[in-house]
Amino acid sequence: MKTLKKFLNKVIEKSLVLRKSARLVRYVAGKIKYAICTFSVKTEENCVVFASFNGKSFCDSPKAIYNYLKESNEDLCFIWAFSEPQRYEFLKDERTEVVKFGSKQFFEYLKMSKYWVFNSMIYDFVKPNEEQVYVQCWHGTPLKKIGCDLKYTDNAMNSISEVHKKYRNDAQKFKYLIAPSDFAAEKFKTCWDLKALNREDAVVTTGYPRNDFLKKFTSKDVLEIKKKLNIDLDKKVVLYAPTWRDNEHNEKGYSFSLPIDFDELQKSLSDEYVVLFRAHYLVASVFDFEKYRGFVYNVSDYDDISELYIVSDLLVTDYSSVFFDYANLKRPVLFYMYDLEKYRDEIRGFYIGLEELPGKIIEDEKSLCREINNSLENFEYSEKYRLFNEKFNSLDDGNASCRVAEIMLEG
Secondary structure, eight states, X not given: OHHHHXXXXXXXXXXXXXXXXXHHHHHHHHHHHHHHHHTTXXXXXXXXXXXXXXXXXXXXXXXXXXXXXXXXXXXXXXXXXXXXXXXXXXXXXXXXXXXXXXXXXXXXXXHHEEEEEESSOOOTTOOOOTTOXXXXXXXXXXXXXXXXXXXXXXXXXXXXXXXXXXXXXXXXXXXXXXXXXXXXXXXHHHHTTTTTTTOGGGEEEOOOGGGHXXXXXXXXXXXXXXXXXXXXXXXXXXXXXXXXXXTOEETTEEOOOOOOOHHHXXXXXXXXXXXXEOOOTTBXXXXXXXXXXXXXXXXXXXXXXXXXXXXXXXXXXXXXXXXXXXXXXXXXXXEEXXXXXXXXXXXXXXXXXXXXXXSEEEOSHHHHHHHHHHHHHHOOOOHHHHHHHHHHSTTOSSOHHHHHHHHHHHO
């Protein structure tokens, strides 16, 4: 039965007509379910519902806003939605409830909550009523083009028109779209097609709430996280956090083929180093690093990447937005873009010139090994890096959660 289901899903995803038909069926079924679940539920002024990455984890700007509101406003009650709610029982108390994302209870709380705080798109069939305030935090300053700005794509799961439709649908739901900088605000307006929808005023430029932690963490936090990860305190830590590829996909979702030979990397780096590997949340691939125990730590399921940032001495990424946030720490960044030409010209394209990036671009593995050593030994916070932070991170001052909360509650 499972084999048949996998086969049918594969056939559906490869056929645009079948895919659209299947999504229409899911949309109608979801809309009916939501209507039935919430028919008699009234919206309450003091409830806030949160979800990060559609229930995958307790992290990002929703977490930061939740922590701020819980400390600053005693009149509010909170609901967190997770795919695996049993993992987050620790959040439960007299003011916080934990529910399963997509469940009947979740839909009831959605209807009941005046405020929605998410960092990715909610179900197509769910729409806030006139009383409700949906805050779309999003999850990164974009380097690669997204949404309605995509003119071509090698996306294995969505056509261009399907991608554009998702963003336009979301744009008609949120009251506020959080932007970390003026640069991001302008890009968000185009990728959600807000001008055409007469919704440009929905964008509020506040800095990223999730980066408040990067301005306020302590040395004690670093020690505690290293102990939690079981990393020797004297090791140099390299965080490798690549993004997903639109054109790499299997029956489970997006896949990712490791472009690094960890045998060679381990030989090139001394025993002083460890590598934290963090796959993008959309990647469904399973990675086995048992062979590299003590050298490579798979932290793909670690809830909050901000905690990984502060224990890392250097970031290696590609086209992921993680480097914008990491730059707040003023630490070295390397861009391992082994498929640069294809990614730029055939898959996504970029919003900024690569010459603005606050680190070296590397296109081959041998250079990567050499530059990891070199960057840690000879790093200087350059004028170029400073200007990058001035342009993209000037509002990350530790108080973004406060600003967003004030705007949300006034709305």
